[in-house]
Structures are given as structure tokens and as C-alpha cells.
Amino acid sequence: MSKTINLTLKVWRQAGADTPGKLETYNATNIDVEMSFLEMLDVINEEIALDDGDPIAFDNDCREGICGTCGVVVNGSPHGPQKSTTLCQLHMRKFNDGDTLIIEPWRAKAFPVIKDLVVDRSALDRISQAGGYTGVKTGQAPEAHTIAVPKADSDKAMDAAACIGCGACVAACPNASAMLYVGAKVSHLGLLPQGKLDCDRVINMVNQMDAEGFGNCTNTYECEATCPKDINVSNIARMNRTHLVEKIIQRKNS
Numbered sequence: 090m091s092k093t094i095n096l097t098l099k100v101w102r103q104a105g106a107d108t109p110g111k112l113e114t115y116n117a118t119n120i121d122v123e124m125s126f127l128e129m130l131d132v133i134n135e136e137i138a139l140d141d142g143d144p145i146a147f148d149n150d151c152r153e154g155i156c157g158t159c160g161v162v163v164n165g166s167p168h169g170p171q172k173s174t175t176l177c178q179l180h181m182r183k184f185n186d187g188d189t190l191i192i193e194p195w196r197a198k199a200f201p202v203i204k205d206l207v208v209d210r211s212a213l214d215r216i217s218q219a220g221g222y223t224g225v226k227t228g229q230a231p232e233a234h235t236i237a238v239p240k241a242d243s244d245k246a247m248d249a250a251a252c253i254g255c256g257a258c259v260a261a262c263p264n265a266s267a268m269l270y271v272g273a274k275v276s277h278l279g280l281l282p283q284g285k286l287d288c289d290r291v292i293n294m295v296n297q298m299d300a301e302g303f304g305n306c307t308n309t310y311e312c313e314a315t316c317p318k319d320i321n322v323s324n325i326a327r328m329n330r331t332h333l334v335e336k337i338i339q340r341k342n343s
Contacts, residue, residue: 093119094186098133100145101193106201106209112191122182126169127152127159129181146205152177154317157253160260161206162193167257167315175255175317195256197265198302210256212301213267217274219297220290242280250277251318258312258320264304269312271298272324275331289339291332 096117103110115137120129127149134144150158154175161176163169169179184190192206200208252273259267271294306325313322 092122092182094122094181094184094188096120096184096187097189099189099191100205102145102205103194103202105204110202110205112193120181122180122184124181125152125177126163126179126181127177146203146207148207149177154178155253157255160195160255160257162191162195162260164191167195167260168255168317172314173317173319175253195260197256197259199265199267200256200259208256210254212303213254213256213270215301216267216271216294216297219293220274221293236282238281246277246280249273249280249320249324252277252316252320253318255317257315257317259303261311261315262304262306263309263311264307266306266312267298267301267303268306268325268328269316269320269322271295272322272326272328273320275328276324279327279331289335291328292335292339295328295332 098115098117099112100115101110102113115133117129117133120132124132127147130145130147137144147161148158150156152159154177157175159176160168163176163179168174168176169183171179171183194200194202194206195208195210197208199212200210202208249272252270254270256267256270258269259265275291275294308322310322313320
């Protein structure tokens, strides 16, 4: 028989972006430690619904740590206390009987609250859209080994491509910076011959990031520490170098 624990949950409840919110307390009793965090919230919502209450709104989709949809701050840590783990893959065995969990949404100007724990993360989509498409000519697919890619470059590109766009880096950063996200998106194609960045692409993405209201990077490394996919801050340095080169080229051409 599985072990169960009892928890006190203090959950942020907010009807919308223009409505003041507050923490409300719920007692989570007889929680199976083999449940995921989201399954625990499902149980609480069932109890709330049975009492004719308004269930807690939270984002989720695949529940396999792939889609980047889920995410809340648990006791000050985006995605909770377990390193390299999304919220949906966090299990209740990581908590102790009698614990109090403070559950809040991502906190950032660029991520307005939609309801309760759900925030609007479409600002990240607009940053990617500002980068446009790669200038790869389509047609008959070439032989896979026609274009040689150095192993070191392909490894770095794959590591950057692991970013799921969950926004935990923004929530963890004291400045609400999105530079780790942008750096990952810049790197994962820009390192490969087929996706070499077009001139002005990084400039456009950085300009959009600033327009969305994200803060600046001050090298606190909280983004790397909390990223569920372990995206490295070296991607930020790569983005900054590319941004500088594009600025120089832009100035020469003006």
C-alpha cells in the first residue's frame, strides 16, 4: 500500500489580470506520494467541485515533461524543488507529511495572469515569430551526409533545441529576463549550416523581447539553475556575440 501524506496548500487565486488576487488555503489530505503534482491538484479540484466551488485553474497538456505548458512556483521555486524536472513530472514523494506549499503563478510583467495559476506566455511566441524563418531553399532532400556538421556544433544545437518554452527562466530571474529562452532559440538553428542566421534576425528577436517588457540579464544564473531542460547560459553569450556582429554589419550598411 502506498504511503500517504497530508499537506497545507496556499494557492494563488485570481479571477483575471485586472482583478486583485490572494492566497487561499486548502487542506490536502491522504495524498498518495506516487501522485504527480498535477494529479494532486486534480484531487483538490474534485473536492472543490463537489463543494460547488470554483476549481483552481492551472495549465497542463502532455504531462510528460515535453510540451512546456505546465508550470507554477512552489515555495519560491519554478516547477518545484526537484532539479531538471517539469511540474508535471514532480511527484509528491518529494514532499514531507505536514508540509505547507505556497503555489503561485509565474511572476513577470510580460506574463499577465489569465486566471489563478494560468498566465499568458504568448510573448515568447512573438519573440520567436520576430526571428522569422530560416533561409533554407526547399526542394529534393539532399543526402543526409552531404553537409558535414561538426559533432561539437550538433551537440550544442541539440542541447539548445531541448528548450520547451515553459518560461521558468523568466519566473526565476529577479529581472524577469527572457534571455535564456531567446539564446536557446538563436542557438539551436544558428549553429547548424542549414539554419545560419540571416542578418538582423537576432536584432529583431532582442527588440521584440524588450518590447514585450522582459528585463535585462544581470548574470544571476537563476535561469540555468531552474531550467527543467538544463539549458546552459552559454547560449546567452552566443546570442550577445551574434547581436553585436549584426549591429556592426547593420551600421556598416547604413
